[in-house]
Amino acid sequence: MNYFELFQITPSFDIDTANLAERYRELQRAVHPDKFANESEQQKLLSVQRTAQVNDGYQTLKNPLRRAEHMLSLRGIDISHETTTVKDTAFLMQQMEWRESLEDIKDSQQADELIDDLYQSFAGFEKTLSQLLATLLATESDENNLSAADQIRKLKFMAKLQDELARVEDSLLD
């Protein structure tokens, strides 16, 4: 299923999310089961299936990481269910250091400053990776696709770090 086609959006990593949301509302209305209440059972079933597809598509295209994964899967590279191990030592060392910083927050006198610093570091690094990913996805080639997959993997680590940071921040409020 090509969700870009379903939503009539040009396949790209940088999409207009307001436009996506607008298309989503239109499609939702068009396929909504209520519209098919008086139709045949087959039509009703089809409407339910299409509604599920539209919802899936919206969730996929809305999230930058899932959007990038979807673009790669349309190019024949499925990394959404992989169990690949990343071995980029410099990158992993940085991840380790950030995880250690997260651990230090709760015993720190300057927890708020540490949290702000980490948010900025994470956001900065994520932005760099995302920009590279956008460039790589813009020009399709085997080499660019493989490199794009690497950037997506790294962005997944960043998403995890941000979740962890949010969790630490919440725990300090308790």
Add this chain to the structure above:
Amino acid sequence: MAYSEKVIEHYENPRNVGSFDKNDPSVVTGMVGAPACGDVMKLQLKIGEDGIIEDAKFKTYGCGSAIASSSLVTEWVKGKSVDEAATIKNADIAEELALPPVKIHCSILAEDAIKAALDEYKSKQDK
């Protein structure tokens, strides 16, 4: 999802947590990560001149299964030769810890950490 008793035991009493001095020439480090869950694992081996693994330490940020897998391999590799350690398979780790299918990747990560550390050992030997 319920963790097996062995996973809980390793999780609550992890063996050999920590780091060696990375400037020690007998120490090699394997760094690996799993994008699917964001887990990061560092395994360090202290290897004697006879090629026997004298000591091992790990540091893992991840779920209970990832911590248990790395804790277990530090116990397993101690006293083994580098060739013996290279034969440790993720299936052995998964079986020992009774990991469910969704956590198999944690045992793969631990196997890959051993491989990464031994790769560094080989490249040091070749110098």
